[in-house]
Amino acid sequence: MSIEIANESGMAVDETSIVSAARFALDRMEVSPLAELSVVLVTLDVMADLHVRWMDLPGPTDVMAFPMDELDAARRPDSGDTSPALLGDIVLCPAFAKDQARTAGHSLMDELHLLTVHGVLHLLGYDHAEPAEEREMFGLQKRILTDFKAAMAAAKRRDAQRSNDDRLLGAAGLNAVDDTAENS
Numbered sequence: 001m002s003i004e005i006a007n008e009s010g011m012a013v014d015e016t017s018i019v020s021a022a023r024f025a026l027d028r029m030e031v032s033p034l035a036e037l038s039v040v041l042v043t044l045d046v047m048a049d050l051h052v053r054w055m056d057l058p059g060p061t062d063v064m065a066f067p068m069d070e071l072d073a074a075r076r077p078d079s080g081d082t083s084p085a086l087l088g089d090i091v092l093c094p095a096f097a098k099d100q101a102r103t104a105g106h107s108l109m110d111e112l113h114l115l116t117v118h119g120v121l122h123l124l125g126y127d128h129a130e131p132a133e134e135r136e137m138f139g140l141q142k143r144i145l146t147d148f149k150a151a152m153a154a155a156k157r158r159d160a161q162r163s164n165d166d167r168l169l170g171a172a173g174l175n176a177v178d179d180t181a182e183n184s
Helices: 015-028 044-055 094-104 108-123 131-171
Strands: 002-007 036-041 063-067 086-092
Touching (some): 002 015, 015 086, 015 131
Parallel strands (some): 036 086
Antiparallel strands (some): 063 086
């Protein structure tokens, strides 16, 4: 799965973490591993321009999704089809998201993860215009984010344990041995 990210927002954010959230959501939605996605982080001015141009709404917003391939019943990107799909672009505005994160009581990265998953779901054809659609999309979004956070916490614990094990083995003079040297 190819995920490109470009940070044109002027704000320092963990781009790798945003890509991880997108990849996790796409994997969870069983999107073809040949799918391609672009994530762009922009300034408030750029987002305001996009918002007016594409949605005819004033001012900036937090996330916009621009699907590239038509989503039809015959070939949805999450259908398990093995042909490549150019999903489209997710545009995030970290400056806008920063205020939302503060209001929600969580970190900017938590907000950017939420917006990334939200954008992925929009690219896959989910919407929240009607109450039933909103329940479905937001419920799915919440489950994906909960599982993503759990997976990230587990990976962090494994990395910490590995680091502790390596330090302990090093202190005992039992540094990791190269298997090829043992088998020679």
